[in-house]
Amino acid sequence: MNRKLRMGMVGGGAGAFIGAVHRIAALMDNQIELVCGCFSSHPENSIASGKSYFLPENRIYTSYADMFEQEAKLPAGDRMDFVVIVTPNHLHFDPAMQALEHGFHVVLDKPVTFTLDEALQLKKKLDETGLLLALTHTYSGYPAVKEAKARVARGDFGNIRRIYVEYPQGWLSSKQEDARNKQAEWRTDPKRSGKAGCIGDIGTHAHHLAEYISGLKTTEICAELNTFVPGRLLDDDGAALLRFDNGAKGVLMASQIAAGEENNVKIRVYGEKGGLEWQQHEPNTLWIKWADRPTEMVRVGTGQMGAWAQHNTRTPGGHPEGYLEAFANIYRNFALTLQANLKDEQPTPEMLDFPGIEDGIRGMRFIDVMVEAGYNDSVKWVKFEP
Amino acid sequence: MNRKLRMGMVGGGAGAFIGAVHRIAALMDNQIELVCGCFSSHPENSIASGKSYFLPENRIYTSYADMFEQEAKLPAGDRMDFVVIVTPNHLHFDPAMQALEHGFHVVLDKPVTFTLDEALQLKKKLDETGLLLALTHTYSGYPAVKEAKARVARGDFGNIRRIYVEYPQGWLSSKQEDARNKQAEWRTDPKRSGKAGCIGDIGTHAHHLAEYISGLKTTEICAELNTFVPGRLLDDDGAALLRFDNGAKGVLMASQIAAGEENNVKIRVYGEKGGLEWQQHEPNTLWIKWADRPTEMVRVGTGQMGAWAQHNTRTPGGHPEGYLEAFANIYRNFALTLQANLKDEQPTPEMLDFPGIEDGIRGMRFIDVMVEAGYNDSVKWVKFEP
Amino acid sequence: MNRKLRMGMVGGGAGAFIGAVHRIAALMDNQIELVCGCFSSHPENSIASGKSYFLPENRIYTSYADMFEQEAKLPAGDRMDFVVIVTPNHLHFDPAMQALEHGFHVVLDKPVTFTLDEALQLKKKLDETGLLLALTHTYSGYPAVKEAKARVARGDFGNIRRIYVEYPQGWLSSKQEDARNKQAEWRTDPKRSGKAGCIGDIGTHAHHLAEYISGLKTTEICAELNTFVPGRLLDDDGAALLRFDNGAKGVLMASQIAAGEENNVKIRVYGEKGGLEWQQHEPNTLWIKWADRPTEMVRVGTGQMGAWAQHNTRTPGGHPEGYLEAFANIYRNFALTLQANLKDEQPTPEMLDFPGIEDGIRGMRFIDVMVEAGYNDSVKWVKFEP
Amino acid sequence: MNRKLRMGMVGGGAGAFIGAVHRIAALMDNQIELVCGCFSSHPENSIASGKSYFLPENRIYTSYADMFEQEAKLPAGDRMDFVVIVTPNHLHFDPAMQALEHGFHVVLDKPVTFTLDEALQLKKKLDETGLLLALTHTYSGYPAVKEAKARVARGDFGNIRRIYVEYPQGWLSSKQEDARNKQAEWRTDPKRSGKAGCIGDIGTHAHHLAEYISGLKTTEICAELNTFVPGRLLDDDGAALLRFDNGAKGVLMASQIAAGEENNVKIRVYGEKGGLEWQQHEPNTLWIKWADRPTEMVRVGTGQMGAWAQHNTRTPGGHPEGYLEAFANIYRNFALTLQANLKDEQPTPEMLDFPGIEDGIRGMRFIDVMVEAGYNDSVKWVKFEP
Known part of the structure; x- marks a missing residue:
């Protein structure tokens, strides 16, 4: 073929x-x-x-x-x-x-x-x-995110202790669903969006990113969900404390009423020896921090990144790749895997690196847990099973 | 005199x-x-x-x-x-x-x-x-912070909904208290530091900053405190969800094990119409965000800031002022107030703008609440009284 | 069709x-x-x-x-x-x-x-x-660059006085042409690259960008070309003072020996009332500066940019577009123009906005002038004709 | 004593x-x-x-x-x-x-x-x-600038090839000298300011910074000076190509009509193996760039900087020091030298590191050369003697 x-x-x-x-x-x-x-x-x-x-x-x-x-x-x-x-x-x-x-x-x-x-x-x-099923958790398609995952996995930072992940948006600061904004209409409608608004739409992205990079699994969540715009039917904001399976702790912030913000997805992960920071606003830099030496600006497209990131990069350093390329990486890996399957070849691990049904199921559980925890003032921690 | x-x-x-x-x-x-x-x-x-x-x-x-x-x-x-x-x-x-x-x-x-x-x-x-008593909550001494407070107070952003405040440090990622680091020794020692470590040392700064800028009062806190470094006697990390008296919600993050971070104090405040962002790393810029127009880079020392900020600035725009000047602003306002008192004159509101015993008491309450909430897995929200 | x-x-x-x-x-x-x-x-x-x-x-x-x-x-x-x-x-x-x-x-x-x-x-x-002929001067394909051009053209900044444009690279800091680097081999070879190295390869991009955004034409150039790497056959660095047809002055810097730089294309244009800044490193922001009010961060994909930029944008604000999309804008406009021609329709001005043979000719003249001026210590200004 | x-x-x-x-x-x-x-x-x-x-x-x-x-x-x-x-x-x-x-x-x-x-x-x-005479070339007082000088001097980057130094301001974009602006009045008046305006006021700072960090001496200058604001009596803008005594080349840009700029002093120095970048806007970071590895963010107040910088720093990393501290470093070193002299002790090299009459004389020569070169269209290079 x-x-x-x-x-x-x-x-x-x-x-x-x-x-x-x-x-x-x-x-x-x-x-x-x-x-x-x-x-x-x-x-x-x-x-x-x-x-x-x-x-x-x-x-x-x-x-x-x-x-x-x-x-x-x-x-x-x-x-x-x-x-x-x-x-x-x-x-x-x-x-x-x-x-x-x-x-x-x-x-x-x-x-x-x-x-x-x-x-x-x-x-x-x-x-x-x-x-095959591919799920477009776009942020995991960025090469710098893949490099982040690879560095955590190979132990550069030691055991992971602390994760901050955030996704602030501002586009739902006012009641856009009444202003003929089609995106707002369905995303704030429980019949079309599901039981969660902000948390389902973007909180899931933040949660997926945290687990993807850290390689950890959430075990318990303490959360609060909010609806700030009067008359809105779903949450438009939420925050959570997370516990991970290795003892690490996380904070997850997602908001659609952070007026003036676009899609400022950002994640910071800290281990015993150092940490990393990545932000979608300028997605081609991975900041690597160390307890005992200068922060490094590691750049997509250069030899500073490993094979996993390079497999997901199209141009040499200094040619900024963006959201569409991250998205395309999911398609490309899905397509390469499918091509390999069609040819009865074994896809490489890099090809197989696209989100699928397991990520989707964790995302749905995340929504369930957040909604259960987010409106309950008496229960502090809700288990994330299994 | x-x-x-x-x-x-x-x-x-x-x-x-x-x-x-x-x-x-x-x-x-x-x-x-x-x-x-x-x-x-x-x-x-x-x-x-x-x-x-x-x-x-x-x-x-x-x-x-x-x-x-x-x-x-x-x-x-x-x-x-x-x-x-x-x-x-x-x-x-x-x-x-x-x-x-x-x-x-x-x-x-x-x-x-x-x-x-x-x-x-x-x-x-x-x-x-x-x-008189002055308390050196330094961050409230920055002119851009004073401008932030002034803008919130005059209603530029409408009702405040969401606050993120963070103070990540990394210097206690390893057990510095065993390494002849005098600063680490007393700050991690319950007999000298008090019932809290990280939260007392820097969490209080973050909390003060949030209340100072927003003009709001915390009413309830849901928190978790952590001690990541084995053998350490006090918390070296913590995070909290905050509720404020106007219905606004906050997230507070403080850590001393965020390896590679210095004193990256940062605050974001969002209201109905826009928001603001300030970060100590580059303290002379106040970012003003709007739901419907470009983010503005408002600069210390220029006519872009009001009288309150200008009273606390020594040089024209483009001459970066820093931590020592913010600190000095507390001393200067304290001194000007004292001089006015000595001369039986009325200090101006700008002179009176330095933290004092009320701020100190709120800080002590904050520590109490954080410690009560931070280690309790069954109580979600602890009231911040009075 | x-x-x-x-x-x-x-x-x-x-x-x-x-x-x-x-x-x-x-x-x-x-x-x-x-x-x-x-x-x-x-x-x-x-x-x-x-x-x-x-x-x-x-x-x-x-x-x-x-x-x-x-x-x-x-x-x-x-x-x-x-x-x-x-x-x-x-x-x-x-x-x-x-x-x-x-x-x-x-x-x-x-x-x-x-x-x-x-x-x-x-x-x-x-x-x-x-x-039709399309010439891939990529940087003019970025939506923020098109917005910049549109704002200068509509007179936002008044008469333009001062332009700084720069393109620092570092990849030829050592003799890559002897290290089996194919890109380096032909680009430093006068028989394949032409009479100029750095100035032909990237100086032309910087020059095109300056003229594209400002709408001005260079009239005279004072320049120096350098070859820093021993044994190299063409220039690997150069700088020039430019005079434009409205009296504005420019500085153009291009280097391939700025060790540690990627493709940090940056342009600043200042007029009587304000100025602008754009940098490829984070290409989705156009900084708008004013003599008398805060700098604005104008963002691609938002209503903050006009029709010209929007025609060249694929996603809403907050989804960073990059080099490949800028490149694709040239193809898309070329294709839309061609489609219009094939259908005997009139292409819109937005469709016609792709570089062509006139840009190519100016680029070749630029190389000629830079080489003439760049090695001559006695003639200060060389005219850029016609 | x-x-x-x-x-x-x-x-x-x-x-x-x-x-x-x-x-x-x-x-x-x-x-x-x-x-x-x-x-x-x-x-x-x-x-x-x-x-x-x-x-x-x-x-x-x-x-x-x-x-x-x-x-x-x-x-x-x-x-x-x-x-x-x-x-x-x-x-x-x-x-x-x-x-x-x-x-x-x-x-x-x-x-x-x-x-x-x-x-x-x-x-x-x-x-x-x-x-003793101390001359307040403030920018050389910043600790990150001293670190930059130290790293160049110890050969980290190999032989220096290329320097870009710039000082854009915008405050004289309009005729402030007619608007009761006292600073503008004398600085644009040849009887009080001297033969140069912008170039004497801020161009000298940029030139001093370039020579201070690089340790090189300018040998020849090719320049153009401009007066953009009608009726102004002195230059309000200028740019120059510089030649240094080791064969390095420089570009110097200074402007007071770059509308919207404050005091954005910035310098970049590139050698055979890497380079550095420093900018007053955020003065506590020195960016160190390498041909073959990630850019490093070297921070004032940390062990990442050497003894020379530390001698000129008052606080640990993460407490931003600014313009006033840089200024104070000149005074402090002058005072320490004077104290040592008064006690008949030998001042240390760090104490002696403040600008003096030799820097002043080079500054005056710089003004002379710039004025000679800047208005002459027929002579390309003017020697900088001795």
């Missing part, structure tokens, strides 16, 4: 934010082509969108059920290999399950599903079918 | 860190002269130190009790006006009380005393005598 | 730095597909590269002359629309001219040709044929 | 910017006391100022000639040791020469005199009398 992988899409009509991100990320590395899609629940929107993506009319669908069915009937040389689902959270599970049932691999945005139970069902189906 | 104020000193022998800071801060503005001191409990050290500070031998004392007694007998035109006490925490109360009893004003380092009860006794004595 | 544009490639075999950048930039926006190429002068390399890019064998060529000839014979619905040439400087002109002669549009890296005369010949041919 | 040094002052009446800076810097380290002064040419101003500095009336003078005469007659135990002269440039020479003639050491602001010839006369007198 020597061909690009063929991608279908559910959601992501013209004008949608995250759909466009997925297409760019999928296409940039010349490993994947967009072959079909059902881009909207409005048929005319789906068709117009598909045309603007240069798809032939017969590969533009107006129902995803139809798409899976039709694509499954196409000859192996034509039909899509995988589908990316970029709908609001309540519409993740059904198309994902249908895709798996029709034999298609899946790429999903986080949180993986609407409920933890759905996530567990997906896992069961994945185990049965042997199909 | 047209003369400098006369300062005596308890502690601060040659080589002591904070004693030197106090002398520089006191002298820099030509408002105060050092006239006497008992610089060490070792007589020869006290004498050698006093000589190196160019004091006449008859004003160098070997016991502070003796100093208060002798100075009180000097003619009004010679004797000291106030004493600064720069000994470890367990040695604050006795000299402070003796000074007040002999009619001397007092400058104290924080935490104001060893126990809350001592602080309350000092307050009682201050109320009785009408003497 | 509703189809992607079809791109051929000359150079850019597997492993080549800038070839990969061009492919990513061309593909990311789903406007262009790679359909053919002659990727190397070594036939086996070209074929292996083409296969790794998933091209069918009959569209992988082993000579570019052959490629132009064969592609020109293909049906209109199959043959490439344009070719990108990513060979060393001495191999720009011949394939570009051949492409134009066969009716193909061209994308070229800078400097556009080996000599000014070649550039003028290309312009003549472009004028005759009406074909 | 065990006493503070006694300082007199010429100029520096209440409200003057640089006079206040000198007093703070002189007093902060408890080495110097202010004992007398002639603070203004207006007798009543001088008297009022002296009183506000808590001086006795008999030590407040209304003519500096009178002051030198009277002080010289006082008993050795009372009279001043040295005088600081903080008048505009045209009033440096006469009081300085009179002070020397009466046996007083001198502290002067830069530029040392109005003309080079005056500076040479001062040197002659200093040589004859053996008295």
